[in-house]
Amino acid sequence: MKSAAQARIRWRVGLTGGIGSGKSTLARLLQSHGADLIDADAISRATTAPAGAAIPAIAQTFGPEFITSEGALDRQRMREHVFAQPEARHALERIVHPLVGAEIQRQAANCHSPCIVFDVPLLVESPHWRSRLDRVLVVDCSSATQIRRVQQRSGWAVETIEAVMRNQSTRLQRLRAADAVVHNDADDMAALQAAAEKLAHRFGL
Known part of the structure; x- marks a missing residue:
């Protein structure tokens, strides 16, 4: 039987995207609108x-x-x-x-919160996740944008970034798994904030 807190949860949203897509930034924006955020990568690092x-x-x-x-x-x-x-x-x-x-x-x-956002980098690679979620949200950008952002953020060599990308699902696989897509090729924080606001409204926040 669900607890009273669990009964109030209306949306379980899986958020994913390739390395450098801006997924974690969108997750924090949704959290700022009142979503509960569970960061699988942070848990893994811990x-x-x-x-x-x-x-x-x-x-x-x-x-x-x-x-x-x-x-x-x-x-x-x-x-x-x-x-x-x-x-x-x-x-x-x-x-x-x-x-x-x-x-x-x-x-x-x-x-x-009425909405839990599960920030899961390898969501598409882990089939068990789909049955646990109400929606899958993908943050999408080109591979060139991914490489540029990770170079700027972490200073990794292109070969290292490409190796990480090869171990993730492809862009097409993520898009096929998506119920909703946030396009984030432009480094436009205002646009990302606007997208987060629309999503927050959609998920009852």
Whole structure:
């Protein structure tokens, strides 16, 4: 039986987009309009931070060289490793994903807004998500825009960005999965804010 808080939730919205699309910015804008935001990527990062829940299993599976002196996952080393050995990515996911899923459920049970936004970078790649959502919202932009933004934001080499993009669903796959699309090729914050306002109204915020 649903709690009173859960009964007030009318919309469960999955928000996704490729790296550099502006997905996280839109998520924060929707949160500012009153949506409850559950950030799967932030939860995942917390599991691999110093003393994170995934650290012991990562050290056991991959070796202590993948753990920094501060006790966190060595992200650069792991990124290079999983790009070179795709099976390693699946091994990492088997450690991290159950922990992330449990924390998402915990946070969702404590939400009170009429709309929960689940910010999930790999939503399209994870088929189980569709049945748990009322709508899938995709933030879309060209691959050239993705590369430019990530270079400006993180200073990554183009080859690194393209490798990340190859491990995500394609632009076409995301668009096919979408119930609604926010186009974000232009670096126009006012337009993104306007889109967030329309979505907030649509989702009862």
